[in-house]
Amino acid sequence: xxxxxxxxxxxxxxxxxxxxxxxxxxxxxxxxxxxxxxxxxxxxxxxxxxxxxxxxxxxxxxxxxxxxxxxxxxxxxxxxxxxxxxxxxxxxxxxxxxxxxxxxxxxxxxxxxxxxxxxxxxxxxxxxxxxxxxxxxxxxxxxxxxxxxxxxxxxxxxxxxxxxxxxxxxxxxxxxxxxxxxxxxxxxxxxxxxxxxxxxxxxxxxxxxxxxxxxxxxxxxxxxxxxxxxxxxxxxxxxxxxxxxxxxxxxxxxxxxxxxxxxxxxxxxxxxxxxxxxxxxxxxxxxxxxxxxxxxxxxxxxxxxxxxxxxxxxxxxxxxxxxxxxxxxxxxxxxxxxxxxxxxxxxxxxxxxxxxxxxxxxxxxxxxxxxxxxxxxxxxxxxxxxxxxxxxxxxxxxxxxxxxxxx
Amino acid sequence: xxxxxxxxxxxxxxxxxxxxxxxxxxxxxxxxxxxxxxxxxxxxxxxxxxxxxxxxxxxxxxxxxxxxxxxxxxxxxxxxxxxxxxxxxxxxxxxxxxxxxxxxxxxxxxxxxxxxxxxxxxxxxxxx
Numbered sequence: 001x002x003x004x005x006x007x008x009x010x011x012x013x014x015x016x017x018x019x020x021x022x023x024x025x026x027x028x029x030x031x032x033x034x035x036x037x038x039x040x041x042x043x044x045x046x047x048x049x050x051x052x053x054x055x056x057x058x059x060x061x062x063x064x065x066x067x068x069x070x071x072x073x074x075x076x077x078x079x080x081x082x083x084x085x086x087x088x089x090x091x092x093x094x095x096x097x098x099x100x101x102x103x104x105x106x107x108x109x110x111x112x113x114x115x116x117x118x119x120x121x122x123x124x125x126x127x128x129x130x131x132x133x134x135x136x137x138x139x140x141x142x143x144x145x146x147x148x149x150x151x152x153x154x155x156x157x158x159x160x161x162x163x164x165x166x167x168x169x170x171x172x173x174x175x176x177x178x179x180x181x182x183x184x185x186x187x188x189x190x191x192x193x194x195x196x197x198x199x200x201x202x203x204x205x206x207x208x209x210x211x212x213x214x215x216x217x218x219x220x221x222x223x224x225x226x227x228x229x230x231x232x233x234x235x236x237x238x239x240x241x242x243x244x245x246x247x248x249x250x251x252x253x254x255x256x257x258x259x260x261x262x263x264x265x266x267x268x269x270x271x272x273x274x275x276x277x278x279x280x281x282x283x284x285x286x287x288x289x290x291x292x293x294x295x296x297x298x299x300x301x302x303x304x305x306x307x308x309x310x311x312x313x314x315x316x317x318x319x320x321x322x323x324x325x326x327x328x329x330x331x332x333x334x335x336x337x338x339x340x341x342x343x344x345x346x347x348x349x350x351x352x353x354x355x356x357x358x359x360x361x362x363x364x365x366x367x368x369x370x371x372x373x374x375x376x377x378x379x380x381x382x383x384x385x386x387x388x389x390x391x392x393x394x395x396x397x398x399x400x401x402x403x404x405x406x407x
Numbered sequence: 408x409x410x411x412x413x414x415x416x417x418x419x420x421x422x423x424x425x426x427x428x429x430x431x432x433x434x435x436x437x438x439x440x441x442x443x444x445x446x447x448x449x450x451x452x453x454x455x456x457x458x459x460x461x462x463x464x465x466x467x468x469x470x471x472x473x474x475x476x477x478x479x480x481x482x483x484x485x486x487x488x489x490x491x492x493x494x495x496x497x498x499x500x501x502x503x504x505x506x507x508x509x510x511x512x513x514x515x516x517x518x519x520x521x522x523x524x525x526x527x528x529x530x531x532x533x534x535x
Contacts, residue, residue: 011418042425095449098455099457111430112434116423116430119429134419165459171473181483182482186490189494251457254446259430
């Protein structure tokens with residue numbers, strides 16, 4: 001019963017997995033040690049996402065409170081930290097209604113279909129040096145593919161709720177999601193190209209300088225696109241409270257609502273972790289051998305703060321503005337980023353097909369002005385056709401107000 | 408090589424099962440809580456109505472889909488299929504020759520013509 005990971009085993013590179021495997025391998029058969037070591041890491045990941053989602057709700061509400069010049073939840077526990085627990089207890093004890101005429105099975109499956117891909121996405125994110133559940137060589141593709149499964153869940157919710165608003169919300173959500181999927185996916189091509197690998201661990205290692213500087217345009221597009229895919233505020237037409245009440249999750253109550261809400265905030269956490277890994281060099285920092293997880297959490301928290309900041313700053317866009325932003329602004333920008341990165345890589349690489357740190361600095365020097373120039377140029381290329389109409393007073397004397405007609 | 412594949416994706420498969428089991432377990436716990444009376448469960452016809460604005464729902468609860476979604480769906484499919492070809496190319500581009508660059512430029516250019524055509528035909532606008 002003495003199982004040790006062989007050095008030629010691919011899981012040998014995974015430091016955390018190796019330690020657990022060798023520990024449980026001393027008294028378990030080998031195949032069971034394989035499963036048990038995996039389950040130990042899965043326990044960490046599942047708890048990280050579920051508890052993390054709870055903490056993110058607290059973080060977001062506290063921060064939004066500060067942005068709104070109020071305090072936010074502060075009664076339950078120190079700084080209101082236990083507020084998510086109280087919310088969960090409340091939602092668990094609420095009645096769980098399924099509306100009449102709803103497709104009961106599909107309706108009940110939605111929380112499951114929203115939560116499962118979210119948990120699965122964390123499998124490839126390295127949260128410290130050599131510490132991911134599986135260092136897949138198609139990590140980026142895995143995250144993008146699994147992440148877009150949420151679309152199906154949203155449409156299932158809208159379809160099965162037997163409610164007009166839910167269907168409106170779902171249709172809008174799917175339109176937004178498929179529109180922003182394209183620039184998001186194309187923007188990550190630049191990152192993959194410079195790193196020369198789709199494995200997240202290799203991408204972190206390739207970041208001699210953070211890709212924040214090398215691929216600023218890709219970061220901007222990814223951040224914007226992900227804000228839209230998560231239905232966060234500037235792009236939240238899918239659950240616009242003032243138009244369609246709550247969109248696709250309008251009919252959900254009790255634990256199902258809790259799960260959908262947890263999946264939404266958890267998705268924000270996972271996306272923030274992805275951005276921290278892909279653009280802010282993940283666990284890399286001083287003493288990364290020992291406290292890599294600290295740098296990873298710090299960078300994730302930074303991205304989360306940016307997400308909340310965006311939410312607190314911008315008003316909601318109209319649905320045509322959202323579509324125009326994706327197809328006329330982000331898509332050309334992502335293709336320009338792709339073309340620029342391709343040419344830079346082609347001319348800067350050495351004969352062995354590698355990029356030195358100085359090459360990355362040169363790329364940063366080209367790409368940052370390029371990003372600013374493109375944003376300025378394309379921001380002014382497609383103006384809103386807005387003109388001020390002066391209203392002539394008729395027989396009824398009304399104060400002369402200027403109305404803006406927007407087409 | 409194949410063993411490495413199964414070792415990694417075996418873990419992913421187990422995790423997929425866990426990822427399905429965890430929310431299912433939470434839903435089951437809530438169901439049991441309903442059974443033992445930890446949470447109320449007495450649906451009435453009024454409670455089960457569609458939630459709109461407090462007034463009874465008029466007409467059917469289904470609405471028509473807008474045709475505009477169709478154009479975006481088609482454009483999405485075109486670009487997403489393109490990306491499937493772009494990812495392997497981008498992964499290996501550090502070691503590829505000039506030919507690969509030109510070939511991909513031609514490939515993207517063909518798709519861009521379609522995109523420009525859609526823009527020209529005002530299909531990217533949300534017209535009513």
